[in-house]
Amino acid sequence: MTITVSASGLSLHYGRTRALDEVGLRLSPGVTGLLGPNGAGKTTLLRVLATAVPADRGAFTVLGHDPGTVRGRQEVRRRLGYLPQTPGFHPDFTAFAFVDYVAVLKELTDRRARHREVRRVLEEVGLGDVRGRRIKKLSGGMRQRVALAAALVGDPGFLVLDEPTVGLDPEQRMRFRELIAGAGEGRTVLLSTHQTEDVAMLCRRVLVMAAGSVRFDGTPAELTARAAGRVWRSDRRDAGAKAGWRTGTGEFRQVGDPPEGAELVEPTLEDGYLLVLDGAVDAEVAA
Numbered sequence: 590m591t592i593t594v595s596a597s598g599l600s601l602h603y604g605r606t607r608a609l610d611e612v613g614l615r616l617s618p619g620v621t622g623l624l625g626p627n628g629a630g631k632t633t634l635l636r637v638l639a640t641a642v643p644a645d646r647g648a649f650t651v652l653g654h655d656p657g658t659v660r661g662r663q664e665v666r667r668r669l670g671y672l673p674q675t676p677g678f679h680p681d682f683t684a685f686a687f688v689d690y691v692a693v694l695k696e697l698t699d700r701r702a703r704h705r706e707v708r709r710v711l712e713e714v715g716l717g718d719v720r721g722r723r724i725k726k727l728s729g730g731m732r733q734r735v736a737l738a739a740a741l742v743g744d745p746g747f748l749v750l751d752e753p754t755v756g757l758d759p760e761q762r763m764r765f766r767e768l769i770a771g772a773g774e775g776r777t778v779l780l781s782t783h784q785t786e787d788v789a790m791l792c793r794r795v796l797v798m799a800a801g802s803v804r805f806d807g808t809p810a811e812l813t814a815r816a817a818g819r820v821w822r823s824d825r826r827d828a829g830a831k832a833g834w835r836t837g838t839g840e841f842r843q844v845g846d847p848p849e850g851a852e853l854v855e856p857t858l859e860d861g862y863l864l865v866l867d868g869a870v871d872a873e874v875a876a
């Protein structure tokens with residue numbers, strides 16, 4: 590499989606906090622999910638790969654370009670679309686004006702061609718009809734789509750999305766997932782999310798981070814399989830449970846070391862994720 594983004598030994602400290610600790614990864618076209626608890630280092634990793642902050646140590650390449658050099662950094666930025674956790678748009682801008690502004694920053698200097706591109710990306714995210722509306726008048730889901738449109742300007746080969754579905758209602762989230770799936774056809778997408786469902790539905794691969802390092806690197810099916818035989822149901826909380834919660838029926842659904850004769854249930858990706866975080870299963874990191 591073609592490797593489009595490759596990193597090794599990425600480390601970054603904020604004072605005493607080790608935000609990234611020797612992170613290595615290899616990405617291919619398609620959507621790769623990045624899961625991890627708060628503070629795991631997901632945003633920091635995305636910011637490093639998007640060349641927004643330099644790592645203290647380590648190296649990476651994006652589509653054959655090395656951002657360690659001034660020229661390489663420029664080439665990476667030309668091929669990059671980045672949707673940050675808090676897109677900084679001016680609320681008085683219209684959707685069109687904002688995306689146009691981003692297109693100027695992305696060096697699309699020919700006005701007619703740029704406007705054509707702005708209309709194209711706004712159509713792609715389903716906002717062609719409201720492009721003249723001010724951003725402050727748009728719903729949360731629409732605003733996120735404006736931010737996605739801005740990230741898609743210039744047809745980037747590498748798209749970095751930081752928690753784009755946060756705060757969206759289920760319908761908007763589904764819609765956004767569809768857009769991300771479309772964006773992942775033929776391009777490399779790295780999607781940070783807290784939604785294990787996003788990963789189950791969208792991603793070809795998944796990375797799990799904790800405390801600055803990658804704890805799992807594999808397919809969603811492999812992550813789910815980590816919990817095979819380790820999820821059960823019972824009417825009380827069992828001692829071997831690494832995580833457990835009472836369901837709507839009053840029963841407990843538990844993940845960990847089941848007691849003798851436990852009633853096992855089908856694992857989900859979230860179960861596998863919880864077990865990887867607990868360190869209860871061996872972490873698997875790509876060489």
Ligand SMILES: Nc1ncnc2c1ncn2[C@@H]1O[C@H](COP(=O)(O)OP(=O)(O)OP(=O)(O)O)[C@@H](O)[C@H]1O
Pocket residue numbers: 603606607608625626627628629630631632633634
């Ligand atoms: N600018 C900064 N200055 C100091 N510490 C920072 C800074 N940015 C991140 N950190 C710290 O680095 C660690 C990793 O943070 P990061 O935001 O990358 O995690 P995250 O996985 O994206 O978390 P979340 O899911 O909450 O967004 C945390 O301990 C965080 O407090």
